[in-house]
Amino acid sequence: MxxxxxxxxxxxxxxxxxxxxRPPQFTEQQIERYSRHIILPEVGGEGQRKLxxxxxxxxxxxxxxxxxxxxxAAAGVGRIGIVDSDAVELSNLQRQVLHATSCLGRAxxxxxxxxxxxxxxxxxxxxxNERLTSANALRIIADYDVVLDGSDNFPTRYLVNxxxxxxxxxxxxxxxxxxEGQVTTIMPGAGPCYRCVYPEPPPPGLVPSCQEAGxxxxxxxxxxxxxxxxxxxxxxxxxxPLVGRLLLYSALxxxxxxxxxxxxPDCAICGENPTITELIDYEQFCRLTPGRTTPGGGSx
Amino acid sequence: MxxxxxxxxxxxxxxxxxxxIGRSExxxxxxxxxxxxxxxxxxxxxxxxxxxYIFDKQGNLWRSLMLLVNDELVExxxxxxxxxxxxxxxxxxxxxx
Numbered sequence: 001m002x003x004x005x006x007x008x009x010x011x012x013x014x015x016x017x018x019x020x021x022r023p024p025q026f027t028e029q030q031i032e033r034y035s036r037h038i039i040l041p042e043v044g045g046e047g048q049r050k051l052x053x054x055x056x057x058x059x060x061x062x063x064x065x066x067x068x069x070x071x072x073a074a075a076g077v078g079r080i081g082i083v084d085s086d087a088v089e090l091s092n093l094q095r096q097v098l099h100a101t102s103c104l105g106r107a108x109x110x111x112x113x114x115x116x117x118x119x120x121x122x123x124x125x126x127x128x129n130e131r132l133t134s135a136n137a138l139r140i141i142a143d144y145d146v147v148l149d150g151s152d153n154f155p156t157r158y159l160v161n162x163x164x165x166x167x168x169x170x171x172x173x174x175x176x177x178x179x180e181g182q183v184t185t186i187m188p189g190a191g192p193c194y195r196c197v198y199p200e201p202p203p204p205g206l207v208p209s210c211q212e213a214g215x216x217x218x219x220x221x222x223x224x225x226x227x228x229x230x231x232x233x234x235x236x237x238x239x240x241p242l243v244g245r246l247l248l249y250s251a252l253x254x255x256x257x258x259x260x261x262x263x264x265p266d267c268a269i270c271g272e273n274p275t276i277t278e279l280i281d282y283e284q285f286c287r288l289t290p291g292r293t294t295p296g297g298g299s300x
Numbered sequence: 301m302x303x304x305x306x307x308x309x310x311x312x313x314x315x316x317x318x319x320x321i322g323r324s325e326x327x328x329x330x331x332x333x334x335x336x337x338x339x340x341x342x343x344x345x346x347x348x349x350x351x352x353y354i355f356d357k358q359g360n361l362w363r364s365l366m367l368l369v370n371d372e373l374v375e376x377x378x379x380x381x382x383x384x385x386x387x388x389x390x391x392x393x394x395x396x397x
Contacts, residue, residue, distance in 0.1 A: 064397045152397040175394030177315050182394050198393045200363040206353060207316050207364075210396035220397075248314060248391070253324070259371045259389065 011054075011145050011170065011234060023049050030122065034076055047236045048076060052122060054235045057081040057144035059132055059160055061112040063210065063220030064150030064174055066098040068228040072148075073116035073123045075232055080116060081144055083128040084108040095217035132156055134279035137163040146231045148172045150224065152209065154201040155282035161186065161194035162279055165269050170234050172227040177208070179216050179251040181223030184242050184261065185230045188270065191243035196264040201286045219251045307331050310387045311342050313350075317390055320350045331384035335369060335377040336361070338388060353392065366391040 026034070026045070037043045037051075056077050058065045061084040072080055086108050088099045096108075103111040109127035116125045128140060132151070141147055141163050149160045149171060157175070164171040164186060171186040173194055186193050226247065233239045248257040269276045308327045318324050321342075328341050339361075343351040356362060367374040368389040374380055382388070 060397050062397050150397040152395060154393070154395050157393075157395065174397070176396040177394045178319065180315055180318075180394065182391070197366065198364055202362060202364040202392060203356075206362075207392050207395060213316070213319070215396055246391075250314075250324075257389075259366075259368050259391075260373075262373060 011237065024052075030076075033120075033122075037075070042238045043236060047238075050235055050237075051076045051232070052078045054146070055079040055081070055144045056231055056235075057083065057141060057147045058150055059083045059147065059156065060150035060152060061086075061096070061098055061108040062092070062150055062152055063095040063176060063215060063217070064224040064227060065112070065148070066096045066150075067221045067224035068148055068150060068231070069098055069112055069116055070119065071225060071228045072231060073120045073125075075228075076120060076122050077231075077235070078122065079124050079126065079144075081126040081128060081140065082109045082112045082116075083130070083132050083140065084112070085129055085131045095215065095220040097221070132159060134159060134282065137279060138167060141167050141169055144169065146170050146172065146234055148227050148231055149174065150227070154286045155288060157194060158201065158285060159279065159282045162269050162276060164188060165193050166279070172230040172234075174223045174227045176215055176220050176223050177210060178213055179219055181219060181226075181249040183223060183226045183230070183247040183249070184245065185234070187241070187243045192261050192263040193267065193270045195269050196267045197246060197261050199264070199268070204287055216251055219249070222251070223249060307384055309333075309338050309382045309384070311338065312387060312389045314390070315392050315394055317350060317353050317392060320348050320353055321346045322348070331382055331386070333382055335367065335374055335380045335382060335388060338382055339377070339390075354390065364393060366393075 034048045037048050038045055054077050056072055058069050061082050088103045088106050088108055088111055090104060092099060098112040098115045107129050109129050113125040113127045116123055137159055147164050147169050149157060151157055165188045168188050173186055174181060174183045230241050233241055244261055246259050246261050265272050268274060308329050309331050311326045312324060313321055326342055328338060330338055330341050339354055354365060361377055367377055369386050
């Protein structure tokens with residue numbers, strides 16, 4: 001009989017393990033707050049302790065990062081890092097539900113922190129009021145168990161992917177435009193990465209941004225919550241994450257499609273002979289001139 | 301003679317391509333053609349700038365385009381032949397967040 005092994009997507013970080021000899025006790029308030037989780041056999045007290053001990057980094061406090069952040073905070077993810085260097089603008093509020101009208105002009109990462117910590121005082125939010133760059137990405141990601149990409153531009157998406165592959169960190173990826181979304185979970189070593197799915201970015205100007213083509217606000221909500229769901233499943237070690245699968249969502253059709261995505265043996269970062277061994281200049285890779293995009297997870 | 305579904309290939313498009321073509325699905329009576337030739341037929345059938353999303357100026361497929369036939373990745377669009385009833389999906393990455 002084949003030996004039973006842990007699934008390859010089980011988190012390795014000690015912060016997500018609840019195997020201490022004396023696990024922390026819940027307070028009365030925590031038992032009440034998380035009762036709908038604890039009552040689930042797949043979560044239970046042990047799972048809730050995993051969530052409280054877990055650390056998730058959200059890149060971008062925008063349309064995807066907002067719903068994901070709210071629900072991860074509500075779920076009791078113990079530490080949430082949020083990277084964004086933008087300020088809250090009026091045009092954000094149609095979908096970026098972490099921010100309120102009273103926060104206009106405020107740094108998004110600080111607005112996000114206050115909203116999440118107000119929702120759940122068990123959560124410590126670490127704001128990064130800076131762009132994610134090749135210089136800081138590995139240092140920031142190192143402190144987290146799972147990364148959630150809610151950025152809004154291709155240079156940041158390739159940067160996040162490459163940094164997660166190099167650091168061996170699970171990445172919950174999603175992109176949105178108009179009425180559609182794409183979601184996948186990247187588990188370095190166990191499935192394809194973003195470069196396996198899209199080896200190269202589209203030429204500049206070919207694929208419009210949400211600023212140019214629009215986004216139905218609720219579409220961002222659906223897709224961001226799919227990312228958050230993937231993150232929670234990874235932390236709990238339950239279910240089957242979207243590893244090797246790309247989920248397509250169409251709000252107009254109210255439909256989901258799923259396509260299988262294999263690892264590419266010639267992938268530049270996770271293939272058999274990787275050509276990318278350190279983080280590169282991602283604006284140059286995406287054929288953009290510096291300053292044309294905001295590779296910091298912002299969502300203008 | 302009318303074209304039956306058994307002779308057609310369905311092309312499904314998403315995102316910016318869907319917007320460029322104006323619909324999410326096109327049926328083309330060209331089963332047996334290569335995937336590349338089906339895409340050339342698609343561009344010929346559709347008004348607008350759909351071609352620029354699929355081929356570069358040299359006629360090569362963009363490396364940023366994901367091509368699937370019946371949900372399986374296409375490795376070589378020049379050589380892979382289509383069969384009646386095949387569904388080709390064209391996907392572009394979405395940067396928005």
